[in-house]
Amino acid sequence: MSEANGPRPTLEAVAARAGVSRATVSRVVNGGAGVRGTVQEKVRRAVAELGYVPNSAARALVTRRTGAVAVVIAEPETRVFSDPFFGRQLRGISRELSAADTQLLLLFVAHRDDYDRIGRYLAAGHVDGALMFSLHRDDPLPAMAAGAGLPTVYGGRPGWPGAEREPRPLYVDTDNRDGARQAVRHLVERGRRRIAVITGPLDQTSALDRLHGYRDALAPAGPDPRLIADGAFTAHGGERAMARLLDAVPDLDAVFASSDLMANGALRTLRARGRRVPDDVAVVGYDDLEPAAWADPPLTTVRQDVEEMGRLMARLLLRRLGTQGAGGPALRPVITGAELVIRESSG
Amino acid sequence: MSEANGPRPTLEAVAARAGVSRATVSRVVNGGAGVRGTVQEKVRRAVAELGYVPNSAARALVTRRTGAVAVVIAEPETRVFSDPFFGRQLRGISRELSAADTQLLLLFVAHRDDYDRIGRYLAAGHVDGALMFSLHRDDPLPAMAAGAGLPTVYGGRPGWPGAEREPRPLYVDTDNRDGARQAVRHLVERGRRRIAVITGPLDQTSALDRLHGYRDALAPAGPDPRLIADGAFTAHGGERAMARLLDAVPDLDAVFASSDLMANGALRTLRARGRRVPDDVAVVGYDDLEPAAWADPPLTTVRQDVEEMGRLMARLLLRRLGTQGAGGPALRPVITGAELVIRESSG
DNA sequence: ACACGTCTTGAGAGCGCTCTCATATCGTGT
DNA sequence: ACACGATATGAGAGCGCTCTCAAGACGTGT
Numbered sequence A, B: 001m002s003e004a005n006g007p008r009p010t011l012e013a014v015a016a017r018a019g020v021s022r023a024t025v026s027r028v029v030n031g032g033a034g035v036r037g038t039v040q041e042k043v044r045r046a047v048a049e050l051g052y053v054p055n056s057a058a059r060a061l062v063t064r065r066t067g068a069v070a071v072v073i074a075e076p077e078t079r080v081f082s083d084p085f086f087g088r089q090l091r092g093i094s095r096e097l098s099a100a101d102t103q104l105l106l107l108f109v110a111h112r113d114d115y116d117r118i119g120r121y122l123a124a125g126h127v128d129g130a131l132m133f134s135l136h137r138d139d140p141l142p143a144m145a146a147g148a149g150l151p152t153v154y155g156g157r158p159g160w161p162g163a164e165r166e167p168r169p170l171y172v173d174t175d176n177r178d179g180a181r182q183a184v185r186h187l188v189e190r191g192r193r194r195i196a197v198i199t200g201p202l203d204q205t206s207a208l209d210r211l212h213g214y215r216d217a218l219a220p221a222g223p224d225p226r227l228i229a230d231g232a233f234t235a236h237g238g239e240r241a242m243a244r245l246l247d248a249v250p251d252l253d254a255v256f257a258s259s260d261l262m263a264n265g266a267l268r269t270l271r272a273r274g275r276r277v278p279d280d281v282a283v284v285g286y287d288d289l290e291p292a293a294w295a296d297p298p299l300t301t302v303r304q305d306v307e308e309m310g311r312l313m314a315r316l317l318l319r320r321l322g323t324q325g326a327g328g329p330a331l332r333p334v335i336t337g338a339e340l341v342i343r344e345s346s347g
Numbered sequence C: 001a002c003a004c005g006t007c008t009t010g011a012g013a014g015c016g017c018t019c020t021c022a023t024a025t026c027g028t029g030t
Numbered sequence D: 001a002c003a004c005g006a007t008a009t010g011a012g013a014g015c016g017c018t019c020t021c022a023a024g025a026c027g028t029g030t
Helices: A011-018 A022-029 A037-050 A056-063 A084-099 A112-123 A141-147 A176-189 A205-218 A235-248 A260-272 A290-294 A306-322 B011-018 B022-029 B037-050 B056-063 B084-099 B112-123 B141-147 B176-189 B205-218 B235-248 B260-272 B290-294 B306-322
Strands: A068-073 A103-108 A129-133 A152-155 A170-174 A195-199 A228-230 A254-257 A282-284 A301-303 A334-336 A339-341 B068-073 B103-108 B129-133 B152-155 B170-174 B195-199 B228-230 B254-257 B282-284 B301-303 B334-336 B339-341
Touching: A011 A022, A011 A037, A022 A037, A056 B056, A068 A084, A068 A112, A068 A306, A084 A103, A084 A129, A084 A306, A103 A112, A112 A141, A129 A141, A129 A306, A141 A152, A152 A306, A170 A176, A170 A306, A176 A195, A176 A205, A176 A254, A176 A282, A176 A301, A176 A339, A195 A205, A195 A235, A195 A260, A228 A235, A235 A254, A235 A260, A254 A260, A260 A282, A260 A290, A306 A334, B011 B022, B011 B037, B022 B037, B068 B084, B068 B112, B068 B306, B084 B103, B084 B129, B084 B306, B103 B112, B112 B141, B129 B141, B129 B306, B141 B152, B152 B306, B170 B176, B170 B306, B176 B195, B176 B205, B176 B254, B176 B282, B176 B301, B176 B339, B195 B205, B195 B235, B195 B260, B228 B235, B235 B254, B235 B260, B254 B260, B260 B282, B260 B290, B306 B334
Parallel strands: A068 A103, A068 A129, A103 B103, A129 A152, A152 A170, A170 A334, A195 A228, A195 A254, A254 A282, B068 B103, B068 B129, B129 B152, B152 B170, B170 B334, B195 B228, B195 B254, B254 B282
Antiparallel strands: A301 A339, B301 B339
């Protein structure tokens, strides 16, 4: 890097130094197709000597491509950074994107007023596309993205009104219902009778689908409504939900928590109330991330390959961006499988 | 938002519709200084009708400002998303930045090859400045930022060789040494004799400073080297470090962990080995984030206002960006205080 | 009535790049 | 030797915006 820290060199400067035209330098910088080897060599040297780096704004202005995509998470930072689920998924996304030399911009939306800011940002063409997570039913984000014509892939099946209209939203999801069914069936098979459920916020499809899976496994009997509590997908929420469940139905003998984090919260409450796990109460979680293996006792849980889901989302978006005008093969949502992992907490 | 989803309207289009010149529209869009009220009104209406949003690339090209800053964390995603420290700090940063209508881009650097990509990104002028965290001693990032002339503020005192040369790097840090000193003194006062320490990676100044604080509190005696173990700032690392310490010095009666996460890991090991806390072994953590209050028993720890540190970093950078050429008052590093919070784990 | 300063507006250059199109260069077959 | 297509290079327009500068509109004091 040449340390002549003045104004940064432009294409023009490189061209002058290499004794060629701007156009030729541009060609070399972008791969060098159709430029003689000796000339390429000369240009490359000039680039190195000057420490030339293309100005991304100028490039974006003419190509109408920024080489960046936004990852939008509709949760407060503190929640995002305490749930390993996001980290894992983000890792998958980040892997896939950097392989395609695309930048990842992380945006959080928590407050009402953030929406405006983010909406403007997305519409301003800072990014070529967006990956959106953790949307709740009435989230205005999808409409904003659609309005701005921004290609978007969702994490989890979108549940907003009108999501079934064309064009169909693109998303990656796991079979939450089946996963929950497996978890609860497992508890039934172990002889548990009063199986409670701690749900996520029911305006998210993943939470709702897991609740449906729970219902499926208990059919045709149907669950006791007192055995259902909302844990908001946080450890704290799980803790409180467990307390409410125990108050309502003291003799419950199992609980299916729709996330490992909530299961951990439940475990805390059970311990505090002197219930032994799994002897008195069996516990099953969902996700199979660190908190599951770390729990005491280690959690029986439902595994989903979160990192792979992230990769799939990124790949879907990248493909979508590639086939902008060109019709290409129609892209469709992806549903991955769920698998029960049995550990000590379910007896 | 007008849903005529064709090519997005330009300034030109708005000008035509409002019956004024491009320049006037530009003025209105940027605040409207020096434009008559009635004209502003007219332009605003045209903007709304057309759903005009300024093209950020074009704007950035001429202003040489992008309105975005990068937050670079030199850790793998999985670590970042399991340590609430980052989340908290990021929240502070994000608050401060959005108040100034500046976007935050989050970038992770974990692998060797990420450095190239990020370096190019930072040099390409995608952002006006950078906030960097968790740098280790030989990190090439600062040199890259300096080479690209990118204004940068560091989280934690930089420890790379040459950091004392001009121009002095800007950073925000807490008084880690003093915090650690308070923690260990507290243990001494409680009558503990064999006080172990679990450190972070010693190529980070925060980890090193805390170790120094530990030494200070034990002076002039000086610590037994077998009482020092590295826990890498992770829960798992803390767990293993505690095991090593117990193997080496079975009768230790206290441990100062340089982060709450490591303290939690230590707690796990102690429980597994049948040591009671605080009766047999007193434990003190550092950070005072969720894991501290959540621990069993709740942790005595050293509080630092992490969110405020984030805010300060952002503010420092913003101020730095504001005073680009204009000399302004010289900006200087900020050191915040640390405060001992006593809970059950220290007896 | 006039000259003057102030406020408001428009014309036009130019930010650094890509890309089309025309021109220059080359190799090949006759 | 020549015409021809293929290949390599350069000239120049233009992406959408900001900003300087000049010109026009308007009010004030004499």
